[in-house]
Amino acid sequence: MIWTELLVLALLGTGLGFYAAGSLGLLRFPDTASRLHALTKADNVGLGLVALAAAIHWGSGAVAAKLALVWLLAVIAAGTTSQLLARRVRKNEEPDRR
C-alpha cells in the first residue's frame, strides 16, 4: 500500500514539476514558437504523469481507460492548436520581414 502511495506522490510531484517548467517557459521564452514548444510539450507530459498518478490511486481499469482518453484528447487538442497558432504567427511575421 505504502509503495503505491509513494509512487503516486512521486508521479504527481514530477508532473507538477513539468507543469511549472512549462509555465516558466511560457513566461520567460523570447518568441511565440519557443513558448509554444515549452508549453505544449511540458504540459502534455505533466498531464500524462498526473493522470497516471490518478489512475494508480484509484486502481480501477475503467478509470484508467477514461483518464487515458482524457490525456489523448488533450494531446490532440494541444497539437492542433499549437499547429494553428504557429502558422498564424508565421503568416503574421512574413509581411513584416519583406
Added chain:
Amino acid sequence: MSGAFDLILCLMILGTAGIALFVRDALAAIAFFIAFGNLMGLAWLSLGAVNVALAEIAIGAGVTGILLILARARLLALGDPVHSGDTPTWLWLGAFAACTSFAVLLAATVLSITPESGLDRVVAPLMPGLGIENRVTGVLLAFRAYDTLLESFVLLGALVAVWSLAPARAWPGRPAEPRMADGQMHQVAGASGRVLLPVALVMAAYLVWAGSDLPGGAFQAGTVLAGGLMLAAMGGAIGLPRSDRPLLRAALVLGPLVFLAIGLGGIAAGGFLIYPKGLAKALIVTIEYTLFLSIGVTLALLVAGPPVADSPVPDAGGNG
C-alpha cells in the same frame, strides 16, 4: 485544509473574473472569462455538484467563450475595434459606491442564511419510483420536468430569434462558414475535426446514458455534440445547413416535440407530464436522447449565427 482549498479557489475565481471584466483588450478578457468558467466548474466540483460542473465547463465556459470569441472576430472584421469608451468619473465613482454597498448587503444576506440541502430529503424517497439514481436528472426530468420542457423551447426560440436577424437576401440561407482562411490551417483544423466528431458523438451518447444514474445528462451531452459539430464545421469536414432544410428543422424540433408529446400523453395517465407507472425510466431516457440531439444541433447553429447573404469568398490574403 479543505477550507484553504476553497478559499484559494474562490480568490482565483474573483481574480479571473476581475481581469475578464476590466482588462482593456477584449480577447484577453474573453480568455480570462473562459479560465473563470473552468474555475467555476472546479467550484461546483468542490461543492459536490458534478452535474453542474459539467454544464458550467461545457456551456458556461465552452460555448459562451466560443460565442464571444466569434462575435469579437466578426466585429473586428467589420471595423469595430471592441474598445470600451471612457466612462465619466462621476459614473464610475457612483457605480463603485453603489456596487460596493450592494456587495456588502448581499454578502450579509447570504451569511444570514444557513446553507442546507433541505429538499434533498424530499427528493430522496421519490427516486425509487423513477428507476434512476441521479437525483438532479430526477428533478430536471420528472419533478420539475415542466421547467425543463419550457427551457428546451427557450433554446429553440433563441435560434429562431437569431434567425430573425438574417438580412432579407440571406433568407433562407446558410450561416457564415466559420472556416480558417488559410489553406494549410484549414487542413489542420479539418483533420482534427474529422477525428473529434466521432469521438464527441460516442462521448455524448455515453453522457446521456450515464446521466440516468451518474452525473451527466441531455444538456451536457448536447454541448459535447455541439462542440464536435462546431470543430468539424471549422475544419470544413461538414458544411453548415441551409436554415430551411426540412431535415434540419426536424432535428431541431425533435427533442422538444417528443418531450411535449410525452407530456401530453401523460394526460391519458391522469395529467400533464405524468409518467405512467413503471414507464418513468423508459420515457425519461427517450426524452433525454431526443433532447440531446436537438440541443446539440441547436447550440451549434446558435454559435454559427444568422444566415448570411453569400458564403465568404475564400481569402488567401491573410488577415486583411
Added chain:
Amino acid sequence: MELLAPEPVSAGHIYAVTGAILTALGFYAFIVRRHALRQLLAVNVVGAGVFLILGGLGRGPDAIDPMPQALVITGIVVAVALTAFGAAMIVRLAEAPRSPDQGKAGKPDA
C-alpha cells in the same frame, strides 16, 4: 447555530459570498464598460455569481441539494441561449450601417 457549527463559515458560505461579490462585480462592470460585447460578458459573470449563491446555500453538511443544482443547470442553458442571441444582435448592429441589406460573412480568424 454557532454551537452546532464549529466552523464560523462553512464551505457553502465561502462560495455563496464569492457569488455575492461576483454579482456585484459584474453589475459594476456592466455599468462602466460601454461596449455591448463587454456588457454581455459582464452579464454572464453576474449570472455565474447568482448560480454560485444558489449552489453555495444549497450545500448542506453532507450533501448538496439536487433542486438548486437543477435550477442552476436550467439557468445556465437559458443564459447561453440569450447570450447567443445577444451576440448575434451585436454583430448585426455593427454591420447594419455598412450595408443594411447584405450580410457580411464573418471570419473567425481575422
Added chain:
Amino acid sequence: MNLLGLLVAVPLGFMVAALLLRGSGRWLILAAAPVMAGLALWLALLPPGTTLLVGNWDLPLGILLRADGVARLMVLAGALVIGAIGLHALVDPPGGKDGGAATAETFWPLLYLMWAGANAGFLTTDLFNLYVTLEMVSLAAVALAAMGSLAAALRYFMIAMLGSLAYLLGVALLVANYNTVDVTLLAQVARLDLATVMALGLMTAALLIKAALFPMHGWLPPAHAAAPAPASALLSAIAVKLGFVILLRLWFEAFPAITGSAALHVLGGLGAAAVIYGSIQAMRQDRLKPLVAYSTVAQVGYLFLAFPLVAGAVEPSSAWAGMTLHGVAHMLAKAAMFLAAGLMLKAAAGDRIADLGGLAQAMPLTVTAFGLAAVSLMGLPPSGGFTAKFLLLSAAIEQGAFLYAGVLVVGGLLAAVYLFRALSACFAPLAGAGPDTASRGPVTGGVKAVAPLALAGLAIVMGFAGTALVDVSAIEVPWATPTVIQPEVAP
C-alpha cells in the same frame, strides 16, 4: 380530467408546427386562434379552485398551476388579443424594410413562444417557473422589437437580461431561505428577515423594469415604437403584463405581511408619476407610434397606482377588480391602437401626426378602431377602461386618497388631449399625400381593419360585461382563505 396544461402545450405545439411548415406556417393561426380562444373560454368558466400539480409531484418540489381570477382574465384576454394580432398579421404581414423574408417567417414561432410563455406565466404559482416563462416572453419580445430597430432591441435586451438575473437572484435567496419557491407555500411561512426583504426588493426592481414602470421605462418607447405593427401590439399588450402579474403574486399573495404601506405607496407614487410623465411625453411627440408607446408608459402607471388602493381598502374586491380590468382593457385597446396605427402609417404620407390628414375619409374603419381604442384608454363610458377607472376612483375616494384620485382624473384628461390630437389630425384635410392614398385606402382598409376594430370593440363591450368580469376577477383573490395544497414533506 384536468387540461390546464393544454393552455401552454398547445401554443408550443403550434410553434413546432410553424417551424416545420416554414413559409406556410403562417396559415396555422387560422386554427390556433379559435382553438386557443376556446381553451381560454373553457378556463374562464371552470369552477373555482381548479388547480393542477404538473406531473402530480407534490409541493414544495413540484409546480402548481392554478386558475385564479387574474389568470382567467389574462389568459382569456391574451387569447383574444394574440389571436386577433395573428389573424391581422396574415393581411398585414410584419416584415420591415430590412430582413423581410426572415422576419415574415420567424414572426410566427416567436408569436407562439410568447403565447405559451404568457399563459404559463399567468397560470403558475412557482417563482422559478415564472423565471423561465419570463425568459420565454422576454426572448420573443426582444426578437420582435429587433424587427423594427436593432439598436433599441439591443438596449431592451441588455436591460431585460440584467433584470432577469436580479429576479433570479431573488428566487435564489428565497429557495435557500424557505426551501420552496411556491407562492402559496411562501404565503404560509413568510417571515420578516433580511433575506426576504432583499429578495423581494431585487425581484420587485427586476419586474418593474420588465413592466416598464417609470423611471424604469426608458427602454420601452424606442423599442415599441420602431417595431412592425403586429409586433408592437404584442409587446404592449402582452410582454409588459407578465411582470405586473408576477408582482401581484409577490406583493399580495406571498408577502402581504412584509410589504408595508410605505413600500406600497412608493409603488403607487411611481405609478402616479408614470401616469403624468407618460401622458406629458405622449403629448410632446409629433410622430404617431412614439405617442402610442408613451401612452403605454402612462397606462402601466395606473396598474401600480392601484397597489396602495387595493392594500388600503376595507373591502379590496372593487379596487382589485379595477386593477385587473384595467390590465385587460389596456391589452385590448392598446393592441387595437397599434394595429390601427400601423395601417394608418402605411396609408399616410409620413410617420408624423401632421401627415395623417385625410385618413378619416380614406380609411374610416381603421380610424374608427383607433377612436374606439382611444375611448377606452381615456376611460370614457361605456368602455372597459371606464369601468376599471371608475372602480379605482371610487376606491381612492372611499379611502380619502385624493392624490391618487386626482391623478386618475387628470390622467384621463391628459389621455384625451394627446389621443384627440392624433384623431383630429386624421380628420384634417389631406396634407398633400396625393390622390393615390385616398383611392387605395378604403379598398384594402376593409379587411385589414377587422382585427383592430374587433379588439377595440371588445374593449368597449367590456364595459357592459362589467359585473361579470368583476366576479371573475374575484375568484381566489389572495386575501380570501387560500386553497392550501398541503405538501407531503417526508420527515
